[in-house]
Amino acid sequence: MNRNFLALIFIGMSFGTGSGLGQSPAPAPDAPVFDVASVKPSSPANNGHSLMMSEGKFTTENQSLLGLIKFAYTLKSDDQLIGAPSWVGSKGFDIDAKEDAAFVEAAKTLPPDQRMAQIKLMVQALLQERFHLQVTRETRELPVYALVVARGGPKMTAMPPPDLSRTSASPPAPGDAPVKRRGSGIRSTGRGDLTGMAATMDLLTNVLSNQNETAGRLVVDKTGLTGNYDWTLKWTPEKSASMASGGPGSGATDETGPSFFTAIQEQLGLKLESQKGPVPVVIISHVELPDAN
DSSP states (O other), X not given: OOOOOOSOEEOOOOOOOBTBSEEOOOOOTTSOOOSEEEEEEOOXXXXXXXXEEETXXXXXXXXXXXXXXXXXXXXXXGGGEESOOTHHHXXXXXXXXXXXXXXXXXXXXXXXXXXXXXXXXXXXXXXXXXXXXXXXXXXXXXEEEEEEEOTTOOOSEEEOOOOTTSOTTSOOOTTOOOOOOOOOEEEEEETTEEEEEEEOHHHHHHHHTTSGGGTTOEEEEOSOOOXXXXXXXXXXXXXXXXXXXXXXXXXXOOTTSOOHHXXXXXXXXXXXXXXXXXXXXXXXXXXXXXXXX
């Protein structure tokens, strides 16, 4: 399954409580849904991938159903999706979905986390309608990687958390100098190259869970670190089957750098330990290819 990322900024997500275990129900009468949506197979010639959200719109380009399910159900790793047919991770889809204008206006008053939760519910409803997706949710004991502090301690630079009290559109108070805003995130300029900017450990584990080297395992934070950190992580990426055959992502990489696991220890002062732990999973009981529309 494809876990490559192209120049993305990752944002933090946490597991929701969900609606309990059991088969995914039909959307409640008052559940948010898109006003109109089109779902079409992507062109085989398209090697890019995108998932975009803007005011009143949700769009994807060549996005796999695997990626859509992971987004909609807040899954951090491939191991958290069980029972998926092979095409779920290999076939891409272009989606253009729009929200009702009145709904968009009302949603402007919501905090960002609630707004994101609404969008995920809408994508869940879209997957149920167009892909006839039916799922159950469980917690299972699975192999995980625990992110812990290595001997010698962290090697990252502690940073203050982003100031969320002022938006970029908010003018400075009288007498205050303009403030250069600095967000929190992780930037990737290619495989084997990550830069953390005031990033939390939750954000770091999200991104590590999606690297080829973790082989689909969930990475859980057991560092005990609660702050924000700047850091740089560079390693020699493992070659996927696609890269070895000259497919997408097969560009030149630095073969002299450290391995993924060594780089985490040497550059971040952290390490990944193989353990078992409780992992929330989504189990597919039924899914179909959508009709193009």
